Amino acid sequence: MTPTSYDPLYGPLSALIGTWTGDHGLDVAPEPDGSEESPYYETIVFEGIGDAENAEDQVLGVVRYLQIVRRKSNDEVFHDQTGYWMWDARAKTVMQSLTIPRGVCVLAGGQHSGEVDPRSPTTLRVRATLGDETFGIIQSPYMLENAKTVAFEHELIVGPDSLRYSETTHLSIYGRDFDHTDANELRRA
Numbered sequence: 001m002t003p004t005s006y007d008p009l010y011g012p013l014s015a016l017i018g019t020w021t022g023d024h025g026l027d028v029a030p031e032p033d034g035s036e037e038s039p040y041y042e043t044i045v046f047e048g049i050g051d052a053e054n055a056e057d058q059v060l061g062v063v064r065y066l067q068i069v070r071r072k073s074n075d076e077v078f079h080d081q082t083g084y085w086m087w088d089a090r091a092k093t094v095m096q097s098l099t100i101p102r103g104v105c106v107l108a109g110g111q112h113s114g115e116v117d118p119r120s121p122t123t124l125r126v127r128a129t130l131g132d133e134t135f136g137i138i139q140s141p142y143m144l145e146n147a148k149t150v151a152f153e154h155e156l157i158v159g160p161d162s163l164r165y166s167e168t169t170h171l172s173i174y175g176r177d178f179d180h181t182d183a184n185e186l187r188r189a
C-alpha cells in the first residue's frame with residue numbers, strides 16, 4: 001500500500017506504478033438487438049520500465065501495463081489488454097498505446113492536469129480517432145468491415161491510493177453507432 005514516489009522521468013505517470021485491483025467495474029457492450037451491461041472486477045499492473053530515446057532527441061518515460069478483466073457473473077476473463085503509457089516531459093504530453101486481442105491497436109495522445117506529484121490526484125486524458133495520422137486506430141480487415149472502432153477516449157484520475165477511469169470506445173457495428181463504455185474504481189493492492 002505504499003504509493004510510488006515521484007520520479008521526473010515518469011512525471012504524472014509516477015503515481016500509476018504498482019498493482020491495482022477494483023470490483024466496481026461496469027462494461028456496456030454492443031449486442032445485435034441492443035446492449036449488454038456486465039459488472040466486472042479487474043487487476044491492472046503498471047511497471048516503470050525506464051526511458052525510450054527517439055531520434056537522439058525526444059525522451060519518453062515509459063510505463064508498461066497489463067489489464068485483466070473478469071465478469072462478475074462467471075469469473076471468466078472477458079477483456080485482456082496490454083500497452084504502454086508514455087510521458088514526454090518536454091512537450092508535456094502523455095500517450096497511451098494499447099492492444100486488444102480482437103485485432104485492434106490504438107495510439108492515443110493527450111495531456112495531464114492537476115499536480116505532477118503522486119500525493120495529489122492527477123488526471124490523464126487521451127484520445128485517438130480513426131484516420132488520424134498520429135493519434136489513431138489500426139484494426140484488422142474484419143473489424144474495419146464489421147465492428148469498426150472510430151474513436152477512443154480515456155480519462156484516468158490517479159491519487160496515492162485510488163485510481164478511477166472511464167473510457168468510451170466509439171464503434172460502428174450491427175449497422176449503427178454504439179458507445180462501448182467501461183469504468184471502474186481501483187485501490188492499490
Ligand code: HEM
Binds near residue numbers: 030078079147169
Ligand atoms: C474494461 C474494458 C473492456 C471490456 C470489459 C470490454 C468488453 C467487451 C465485450 C463484453 C464486448 C462484446 C463482445 C461480444 O459481443 O461477444 C466487447 C466488444 C468490443 N470491444 Fe470491448 N471491452 C473493453 C474495452 C475495449 C477497448 C479499450 C476497445 C478498443 C479500443 C474495445 C473494443 C471492442 C470492440 C471493437 C468490440 C466489438 C466486437 C463485438 O462486439 O463483436 N473494447 N467488449
